[in-house]
Amino acid sequence: MNTVVSPTLSVAIFAAAQAVKSVLAGQSLTEVLTTVPKEQKAVVQSISFYSMRHLMSAQALAQQLLSKKAPNTLVHALLLVGLSLLIVPRKRIHEDFTQGIPFYQDFTIVDETLKAAQRHKKSASFKGLLNACLRRYLREQDKLWEIIDQQETVQFDYPQWWIDLIKKSYPQEWKAILRAANIPGPLTLRVNRRKITREAYSAELNRLAIAHQCVGEDAIILEKAVPVDQIPFFQQGYCAVQDAGAQIAASLLPLRDGLRVLDACAAPGGKTAAVLERANIDMTAIDIEEKRLARVAENLKHLGLYSDKVSLYTADATTQSWWNGEPFDIVMADVPCTASGIVRRHPDIKWLRKESDIAKTARLQREIVRNLWSVLKPGGYFLYITCSVFPQEGQEQATFIEKHFSDAIRLEAPGQLLPLATDQQPRPWHDGFFYALFRKAEGTHV
Template sequence: MAQNLRAVAARCIYAVVDKGRSLADELPSQLSKIAEKDKGLLQELCYGVLRHLPELEHDVRDFIKKPLTGKQRVGHFLMLVGIYQVKYTRVPDHAAFNETVSACKPLKCEHLKGVINGVLRNFQRQQTNASHVTNNSKNIADAIVYNHPSWFIKKIQTAYPEQWQALLAANMQRPPMWLRVNQRHHSVEQYIALLTAADIEHQRLDESSGAIQLTHAVDVNKLPGFQLGWVSIQDAAAQQAAGLLNCQAGDNVLDCCAAPGGKTCHILEQCPDIKAMTAIDIEASRLTRVEENLNRLNLSAQVIAGNAATPQQWWNGELFDRILLDAPCSGTGVIRRHPDIKWLRKAQDIEALTALQQEILKNIWSLLKPGGTLLYATCSVLPEENSEQVQRFVNETPDAKHVAISENSTDIGWQILPNMAAMDGFYYAKIVKTTA
């Protein structure tokens, strides 16, 4: 039996914020509990509340004398769901109020009905006299104004003093849907013609790229030839990896931390005559997605569950010509796609991540042939994971040479910021192993 979707949303948000579960892990299991017609609204509520969490909690704080704790805590997130509907959705206020209050029963907090109803109605009345939180609010903390944790705002202000507000604003936007054309089947121009014939609005990133941005997201099954492997879903920033790695015929290639396999498949699409592709990931469960993508696209690779930090446990001893290291990172470049990152990631995580990246870089480097290329990649915007990490590695590794890939040849790597040409935040650096 389908459940009250506000109750399901509150449980899902509670699991993320208080229990530290990823939204990508939690939401699929919750979607099965509600009617098909309500699934879009459930996703809207979960993503929306997590995007605007500090702001919504500030709104609630104005109308409740004592914070809800313990077993009542899920009621707190139900109030956030209710206020989000009033502020940011087209759900009529009366429907939002009734359904939100009704959710108290399946959440086993019926004693909170009066409190939650009072908070929602007081907020509604306040709306006529006080606008939403804005960037002009002088007496409100930045975390509430910008809907990001304070530690992250400070890091972004330091790293990007001229762009920090624009970067935070980009993180609050809904991400576009990007397509990668499999040019073994169609040219980009041919596939664009198929999209036009299917009345799917789109635009191309640039003439040199196969990346196509859809004006509105669509179900993948509506994309011409999706099940036949003609096209894949992949952000334009992630699509840069294959071109930068620039594999050649006969190359032995390693994709480290490969799941879910988008870059693995793109490399094979672009250069089908490489000698071999090895794709590893530490999480065996995530390799199922790699296999699914390879099968749909009719591609082949050796897929191995292995730790990039300890290659001796899985490496067969044959050196690689090209290595893509999509390093474990903070994920701070893809917050617009995964707003839960803001609340799951902590300031102290960054030091541990940079130490892990250093360890992987050092150990994977020994698998690269002299004259070979390693492409270091992250979906982070933090310099300590990106340019500082690569600079340190090059300084400490005698046979490592950084090769400029950005327009500014003095840059260490290429930092793509969120919403730069509508792309995700991403970082790339090309490092070549010298032969001397």
């Protein structure tokens, strides 16, 4: 437990409540956190992430504690954040994963939440209500948990539709999948092959007494997360932050110098960079948002990979307005999806998504695939990727390609990668991804 209270804790609680309020109104937590001052960022992110992960439990408790609807959305958000912090001891999933978890004494949480309420006129006059609810929780918590803990939504902290879909899709693993997604993901690096070998970088980490684990071909998982400016040789471009599951993409492709490669829906550019680190290729990367495409350029420059062989276009992957008519040897289609596989890193996703979104993204994915298949040359390779665990966005789409594209030959690929929590592997080393690799039969025409 924290024994020293930061003088800015009430400020952080207020900022986290504003973030929760914004997410419940449909705004991305990532966007909200960009407005938080740098000196507050770490604690605000810790509190808001935890609140997002366990929001269903906090909402269920709030319903028990309030005799009627909260006076306004800010008071409601402050109550949810305060309750989220109070339930930390009950929601600890594994003793090894305490980094980044906001532990505070009960009295500290109550006092600082009340101070946070004083920061705005919409909440200041309801300090008494917040105080009564939080203190009642502390008095009656065992009784309250007996009431709410019968609900699956509280047990797993997911909307019921999400739980039902995962249960239906993975009848054996569903509990492990849901539990794993509430464990913060580790900080994983991809070593830049152009500048250093993974073995040499690992040796440097050992020299600096930084505990880590090597996985896959280029990935290194740090035992303790640190800010990027504290990662050894990060500023020199020796490595980049990328989940180990995302790094698999480049390893599946038959890369060699001189090939023409398209990375569609490329932002923020991790897979683009990983491919360029492996071969001297002509790379075209497109993304529908100019701001996000700018991040691709920034990341490539940081790693020393930006050159005249790299072409970046702000473009819609369902159109060919960006294409010069010359077919590609390889197409990577990291298509838009619900992002259900990366919810442990973006816990607001489960509150921003609706069940109806799955059918919408599936239709968009098929439209993109149809368009991109036509820019692939005969004999070329097509890698379909999603960061989703929903079969409608993964296996069902791969089956669609096999069934409707007569010249598509499916090749070996990992298929669905599930982030599973087990006794032996309590924190999965990768997020949820789906990979399907195809080759376009020779003798077909673009």
